[in-house]
Amino acid sequence: MGRKFIYDQLVIASHNLGKIDEITELMAPLGITVRNSVELQLPEPIEDGLTFTENATIKAISASNNTGLPALSDDSGLSINALSGAPGIYSARWAETNNGRDFNVAMERIHNELIKHDDLTAQFTCALALSWPDGHIETFEGILNGKIIWPPRGTKGFGYDPIFQKLGDSRTFGEIEPMEKQNISHRAIAFNKMLESCFLQKDD
Numbered sequence: 001m002g003r004k005f006i007y008d009q010l011v012i013a014s015h016n017l018g019k020i021d022e023i024t025e026l027m028a029p030l031g032i033t034v035r036n037s038v039e040l041q042l043p044e045p046i047e048d049g050l051t052f053t054e055n056a057t058i059k060a061i062s063a064s065n066n067t068g069l070p071a072l073s074d075d076s077g078l079s080i081n082a083l084s085g086a087p088g089i090y091s092a093r094w095a096e097t098n099n100g101r102d103f104n105v106a107m108e109r110i111h112n113e114l115i116k117h118d119d120l121t122a123q124f125t126c127a128l129a130l131s132w133p134d135g136h137i138e139t140f141e142g143i144l145n146g147k148i149i150w151p152p153r154g155t156k157g158f159g160y161d162p163i164f165q166k167l168g169d170s171r172t173f174g175e176i177e178p179m180e181k182q183n184i185s186h187r188a189i190a191f192n193k194m195l196e197s198c199f200l201q202k203d204d
């Protein structure tokens, strides 16, 4: 069991609007005032960790240090087995272009690198880090298995959603309603672990 969360405010330590929306929705039932790094104009720390969990920890601690508030960060990405786990922690970086992030570029690159492979299996991973102003940190991970499909389909999600199909589903994440994704995603899996560990504890 993790440390119980007893604050009425929390900073979502992210500059990614898609993630901020999803996490804000997931936090809504808890009745906690949610702020975020964009609104608070927090600096973006250098993500030089080697795992999703290390990078999530860097982001959460940076937001807590800058605000004196507890913070929640998400580091997530798509790992493709035939590409030795790439893009993995570099999922956002694969989309960098001179004109900002373009996930069509990243999805094309995946498609081109996968052409010579038969194995299309992949995972979305989400690591959450919850940090306290005193430096305490709790981390949680959610993994969702699926496969890469081509061409991309659907416009309802963000990032790599149009080329990811969850195991046992015939729709891409770009084709499912955001409300449904909220319940089944890698982020939801990690989030539920966090709720159970830090938010829904009964008082002793």
Ligand code: IMP
Binding pocket: 016, 074, 075, 076, 077, 078, 089, 091, 092, 124, 157, 158, 159, 160, 161, 173, 185
């Ligand atoms: P970071 O965690 O901000 O470094 O970025 C992770 C990147 O992984 C995001 O910019 C997305 O491109 C991708 N990603 C993470 N979660 C999802 C998701 O639920 N759907 C689609 N792409 C995702």
